[in-house]
Amino acid sequence: METAGGAGNVVRNKKLMLKDCIKGFPKESDLHLTIESIELKVPQGSNAVLVKVLYLSIDPYQYIRSTKIEKPGYFSSYSPGSVIASYGVGRVVESGHSDFQKGDLVWGTTGWEEYSLITEPETLFKIQRSDVPLSYYLGVLGMPGLTAYVGFYEFCAPKKGETVFISSAFGAVGQLVGQLAKLMGCYVVGSAGSPEKVDLLKNKLGFDDAFNYKEEKNLNDTLKRDSFQKNRYFTHQSYKTLAFSTSNPLGRQIYP
Template sequence: MEGGEQAQNKQIVLRGFIVGTPKETDMELKVGKAKMKVVEGSRSVLIKNLYLSCDPYMRGRMREYYQSYIPPFLPGSVIEGFGVSKVVDSDHPNFKAGDLVSGLTGWEEFTLIAKAEQLRKIQSEDIPLSYHVGLLGMPGFTAYAGFYEVCSPKKGEYVFVSAASGAVGQLVGQLAKLHGCYVVGSAGTKQKVDLLKNKLGFDEAFNYKEEPDLDVALKRCFPQGIDVYFDNVGGAMLDAVLVNMRLHGRIAVCGMVSQQSISDTEGIHNLFMLITRRVRMQGFLQSDYLHLFPQFVDKIIDYYKQGKIVYIEDMNDGLESAPAAFVGLFSGKNIGKQVIRVASE
């Protein structure tokens, strides 16, 4: 393309900081322009976004007062998230036009990446490209690092996973089964519970929305108690799990989706069990373990190609569908990893 040529660039913009549960109207579709050539000497990369990831952690970045590991979005700015993209033009020696890459990008058709080091080149393999925002992306690596490094599992242990049919939970459960553990998951619909037991290989699963007493539900599934809890929801579920932990159990605190849209988060009443049962509870980020990423990719690709694991995606088409897909995360509409297909490969 000629140096001055531009293309239409649809973008999803945050209208303002959000209080409470996110709504589609908190975001809007705008149409801008993108230059199709990068500036010589800038070492920047222009990418065309193919698949975008919808993740619950993004809700925190829509809060005005957000003290965390990543800055908040600014009102009027393009929303940012993980994506799979194709290089359109590059002034960086590690990337050339046509390369497929994954990494942080904008919720838009074209994104200019100033820091190309945040991109990871995708090697050709017989795996769906969209899996690089799920199974082989941040959620998959979160499951891998959290389960093996934080949970320190042992064969034969009793493992509980909340939000078990989601992007992270579905892989945690399958890794735990491959490790020789007894695995139970919770989810919010009968369809998801059936999926956990019949497709993902969980030993047992229950619909937390149909359980009047979570403590009773956990005792039914774990009469001998829980060794490992992979927590994706926090709140009442975490409180109930604490009184069902076994001696020297481990809790990996991955996410707290039940608390993401609450101004005054719920307190936890059973923390004393950490002392009496000598339980280790640890929060973590997948970025703490990036040195393990090559090992993770090799192992998960091998499992996938052998048919030892499956991965479920909930695919929405078109950038316009992104706000509804994101909002749906907080009411459990998605089944599996929520992905937006922006453009064909």
């Protein structure tokens, strides 16, 4: 419907909100689905961008942000009663920012809602190529891909023939690092948390070897196997497979 005075359309906006900080394993009751009205325009004089959300990414860090973080650092907690936020892909509906025009495809931080008003447009990136599935901008062409590419090439500084060990290898970043390492001609070892993931790492994603860290009695002994002697260690989670003591001399550990 049209608003009075010929302003922008008013539509229903379905959104998912956090009821309260999650304690323990998340439950459906921790979230609240609500429907509100939104006017399809940005506030006058604002540089905000209004986006119709097309795709959303569900990532592990969102659980962390849904809990009460006592000492905020890289992450801060979602406020109870606020819309869950994550990376998303959308189409610009209205823009007060000169870098974005109506109809532009973008990816960046959006809310878990049908329409998201982005008040910090510096968190958005314009999609220049739409000849690939737009969902790729939440994976290989988005944050996971950038993390994998920069972390591996710029900080690992890999060389052909080196051994690369990747923890959380079945995650979005870990899978991509494994592919980049194989393209470099490295020997690639990964760890994951289930037999199914280990099987996929070795038989579908091309890892040279992989193991289930939950089934290993002594992770230090596991990481000392001859085939696992590593020159480069890549992780994006701080758990007990940290491999300082088992790295080769002049090896490098990366924690993006």
